[in-house]
Amino acid sequence: MKRYLVLSIAGLIGTLTLFGQKRNIPKAGCSTVLSEAMFAKKDTVKDRGVADNYHTWENGVTLRVKFMPGGGKMIREKVMQNAREWEMHGNVKLQFVPDNEPVTDIRIKLGQGLGHNSAVGTEAKFRSQNEQTMNFDTISFADFRHYLGKLQKKGNYGPYTTRDVEKEMQTDPDRWDLKELRRVVMHEFGHALGLLHEQSFPGAIKWNRSDSAYQYYLETQGWNRAKVDFNVFEVAEQFYTNGTAYDPKSIMHYSVEPWQTTDGFSLKDNYELSYGDKGLIAALYPKDRKESVNLVPKITISNFTKLTVTANTTRKGLVIQPSFDLKTNAKLGEVYFVARLFTTDDKYISTSGLFYNWAGSVGTYKKVNLLPNTKISYNKLKKNFELFLPFDYIPALNGEQVGVEFTVYLNDVANSQMNKLMYFSSSAPMSIPQR
Ligand SMILES: [Zn+2]
CATH class of the missing domain: 3.40.390.10 (Collagenase (Catalytic Domain))
Structure with a gap:
């Protein structure tokens, strides 16, 4: 009997693997x-x-x-x-x-x-x-061994589906x-x-x-x-x-x-x-010292409350003002704040222009060298940070709405690890005045 059970379990897992192409594999990978x-x-x-x-x-x-x-x-x-x-x-x-x-x-x-x-x-x-x-x-x-045994007692010798096991779990839960x-x-x-x-x-x-x-x-x-x-x-x-x-x-x-x-x-x-x-x-995460010996420059962005995007007709451009708190660790950090436009079908807008071009798409950025162990609040109590994108550098949109994606990248020059994405957030699509 025991031997049967073992064989059947092997059969069960095989069957389920065939059934559960994507997700319901009993031994799911990560x-x-x-x-x-x-x-x-x-x-x-x-x-x-x-x-x-x-x-x-x-x-x-x-x-x-x-x-x-x-x-x-x-x-x-x-x-x-x-x-x-x-x-x-x-x-x-x-x-x-x-x-x-x-x-x-x-x-x-x-x-x-x-x-x-x-x-x-x-x-x-x-x-x-x-x-x-x-x-x-x-x-x-x-616990497939347990549930399979129950199914067999009921005269069900397979092939089994995950649904069979789920049903058993409803009346006999917590066998893990x-x-x-x-x-x-x-x-x-x-x-x-x-x-x-x-x-x-x-x-x-x-x-x-x-x-x-x-x-x-x-x-x-x-x-x-x-x-x-x-x-x-x-x-x-x-x-x-x-x-x-x-x-x-x-x-x-x-x-x-x-x-x-x-x-x-x-x-x-x-x-x-x-x-x-x-x-x-x-x-x-050392218990016997303050920081890891392998500490790399890091920034922590918290309390990101809003991403305000205003089409400013006087200044003839988009004014982008994210509100968040930023903290650096004990290492120096070179940080890029980037805003890129995206279309309603989630694509960046490409450009070959010399200006307002971030990796081939329309965007605007600021590079900042942050001091170690610093806390800065952006656009919280006072307006102290903006990114600006002139209308003239936005290709014809033909009335299509666009959203703004705000990202923060860290360059760890010393370790040759560039463009580490530390944060991203995006605004709802909006219409932009154009000529
Ligand atoms: Zn994993």
């Missing part, structure tokens, strides 16, 4: 993208760096975490308990607050169909307060595969603290870049070729290793199948934080 901004609707700058050290939180930070509606008491407790594992090794605290808390740093959605993924570190700030920053696909946490849940929760919280996929380590894996490999990511993650290239194949030069060695035991490593590599290398899932994971989080 679909976190390395830099979500790169794939945000308009931002397509090729050299967008990975999140890494530029998007870690401040050392000693207490992150406010809440659950979005959904998920029972037991599964929430298991998520909290396993997430807290990181606190033991790094100088960072997770404060779980009630669901109705209006302002939080990390928001968890326990649900189905959204995969497992998380914003990387402070990229969570790019999302609005009513949107989650982390998803868990709870069907893949189900705690080992898998723990693995995935620690992995996603690793992202939330700024960690990236370990398989991205430069030169670590000899990836098979065949069409079938691209097809695999399209089916399992819904990623197009550009996204696969960025997230899997072309990460070496963007990866900030913090001086650590490649760690195949990392909780941040994907499992790797032999067909995915050209040399037959493969790796099973890791279920615990490795020695390297503990060391890396301690290096990024």
Whole structure:
């Protein structure tokens, strides 16, 4: 009987994998993208760096975490308990607050169909307060052994669908595969603290870049070729290793199948934080010193209250005034504040002009060298910052409305890491007076 059960479980997972092309795979992979901004609707700058050290939180930070509606008491407790594992090794605290808390740093959605993924570190700030920053696909946490046994007792010997398991879960909830849940929760919280996929380590894996490999990511993650290239194949030069060695035991490593590599290398899932994971989080968030030794220039943008765009007919141009607070860390930062126009179908407006041109599209910018450990408020108590775009430099729009996207980029000249996106926000489309 036992042997039957084991065989049937293997069958179940196989069947479900075939069924659940995209999302409902019992052992769902992590679909976190390395830099979500790169794939945000308009931002397509090729050299967008990975999140890494530029998007870690401040050392000693207490992150406010809440659950979005959904998920029972037991599964929430298991998520909290396993997430807290990181606190033991790094100088960072997770404060779980009630669901109705209006302002939080990390928001968890326990649900189905959204995969497992998380914003990387402070990229969570790019999302609005009513949107989650982390998803868990709870069907893949189900104790399949248990539910399958129940189905078989009822005379259902398969093939099974995820729907069969979901139905069993409704009358007999909270039978979780705690080992898998723990693995995935620690992995996603690793992202939330700024960690990236370990398989991205430069030169670590000899990836098979065949069409079938691209097809695999399209089916399992819904990623197009550009996204696969960025997230899997072309990460070496963007990866900030913090001086650590490649760690195949990392909780941040994907499992790797032999067909995915050209040399037959493969790796099973890791279920615990490795020695390297503990060391890396301690290096990024040290308990025994004020800042990480690997600290890079960083800016924190908070309290972004509005992006005011005015078509000023007297000055004959667009006046763009974002309101926000900015804080620098102990390193010097060279920062660009950029405003670009976009059309209602979410495209930048291209230009070949010498002026008011940002990377080939119509825009205006200011470069600022910020002092270390400084706090500045822009357009809060007084108007003290604007970007200006003359009407004359905007191509004929033929009455089409345009919006303004405001972005902040950091150049880390010393480390040759340029154009790190630190913030973006956009205005509602509007009409612009033209000649
Ligand atoms: Zn991941």
